[in-house]
Amino acid sequence: RIAYVNGRYVKLAEASVNIEDRGYQFGDGIYEVFYAYHGRLIDEALHFARLTRSRGEIGLAAPMSDAALRVVIQELMRRNRVGTGLIYLQLTRGVAPRDHAFPAARRPALTMTVRPKPAPPEGLAGWHAAAITLPDERWGRCDIKSINLLPNALAREAAKQAGALEAILFDTTGMVTEGASSSIWIVGADNVLRTRALDQRVLPGCTRAALLADVAAEGVTFREEGFSVEALRGAREVFMTSATSFVKPITRLDGAPVGNGAPGLVASRLYTRYLARLKEQGAD
Ligand code: PLP
Numbered sequence: 001r002i003a004y005v006n007g008r009y010v011k012l013a014e015a016s017v018n019i020e021d022r023g024y025q026f027g028d029g030i031y032e033v034f035y036a037y038h039g040r041l042i043d044e045a046l047h048f049a050r051l052t053r054s055r056g057e058i059g060l061a062a063p064m065s066d067a068a069l070r071v072v073i074q075e076l077m078r079r080n081r082v083g084t085g086l087i088y089l090q091l092t093r094g095v096a097p098r099d100h101a102f103p104a105a106r107r108p109a110l111t112m113t114v115r116p117k118p119a120p121p122e123g124l125a126g127w128h129a130a131a132i133t134l135p136d137e138r139w140g141r142c143d144i145k146s147i148n149l150l151p152n153a154l155a156r157e158a159a160k161q162a163g164a165l166e167a168i169l170f171d172t173t174g175m176v177t178e179g180a181s182s183s184i185w186i187v188g189a190d191n192v193l194r195t196r197a198l199d200q201r202v203l204p205g206c207t208r209a210a211l212l213a214d215v216a217a218e219g220v221t222f223r224e225e226g227f228s229v230e231a232l233r234g235a236r237e238v239f240m241t242s243a244t245s246f247v248k249p250i251t252r253l254d255g256a257p258v259g260n261g262a263p264g265l266v267a268s269r270l271y272t273r274y275l276a277r278l279k280e281q282g283a284d
Helices: 022-026 044-057 066-080 150-161 206-218 229-233 265-282
Strands: 002-005 008-011 029-037 085-092 109-116 130-135 166-170 176-179 183-187 193-195 222-224 237-242 246-250
Touching (some): 002 066, 008 066, 029 044, 029 265, 044 085, 066 085, 130 150, 150 166, 176 229, 183 265, 206 222, 206 246, 206 265, 237 265
Parallel strands (some): 130 166, 193 222
Antiparallel strands (some): 002 008, 085 109, 176 183, 183 237, 237 246
C-alpha cells in the first residue's frame, strides 16, 4: 500500500512524519474523509468545501489548489488500485520547535492514505446495530473537523465495550449533538424526521447535507431542529449518517429496542435514495 506524504508517494510501512510535527504534538490540524465509489469521490464538492472551511477556521494555508488535490487523490487511488474505498486526508501546521503559538514559517504538512471499503449492501434486510448514549465531552468548536479526537475515541471505545456500534452524545442541557463519528437523525413519536440544526457543537456532515435533498424528494415531514435524549429514547426510528457508514439504522439504544427493533421505513427509503446517488455519482 502506498501513502502520500508531503509531495511524495511512499510505501505505507515506510511513511513517517517528523516528531515535531504540530499535528503530533498539539493536534494542530484538520482532516477530511472521502468515500470513493468506482473511482469517483461521493459528494466531492461538499467535502472540498468543508476542508477549505476547517482549514480557514484554524488559519492554515492551502497546501495546493483543490484541482491539484483532486489529481493527488486520483493518483493515490490508482497507485493503490482502489476504486471503491476511503480516502483519509490530513493537514497539519507542519514541523516547528515546540511552542503553543503558531510558528512564523508556515509550511502545512499534507498526508493521505487510501483503504478499500466495499460498497454498501443493496438493502437493509437483517440489519441490526446498537448505540449507547453518553455526555458530549468535546470542545466548543466541533464544527471544525479537527484531528483532536480523544473524546470521540473514548466515547467509541465505551460503545465497543457495550457491544454497540456508535455512541450518541448529548450536551449539558440533555439535547443530542451527534454521534462520535456520525450525524444522528430520529423519526419521533409524531412521525417527524429531525436532525439537529448546524451550530458549533456539531460537524456539518456532508452525508447529512446531501441527504436533505433526498428527504425533500421523498416528501418526508422534516424539521431541522434539536431533540432531547428522551425524544431519542422514545423515537420510532434512529439512524446515523456519515461518508463511511452511509445511512445506518440504530435498532437498539442503551439496551432497549428502537421502535419495533428493525430498520424503519424512513431510514430504508433514504438508504435506497443514498444507494441510487452513489451509483449515479460513481457511474463511469
Ligand atoms: N459528525 C462527526 C463527529 C463525524 O466525525 C462525522 C464523520 O466522520 C460526521 C458527523 C459525518 O460527516 P460526513 O457525513 O461528512 O462523513
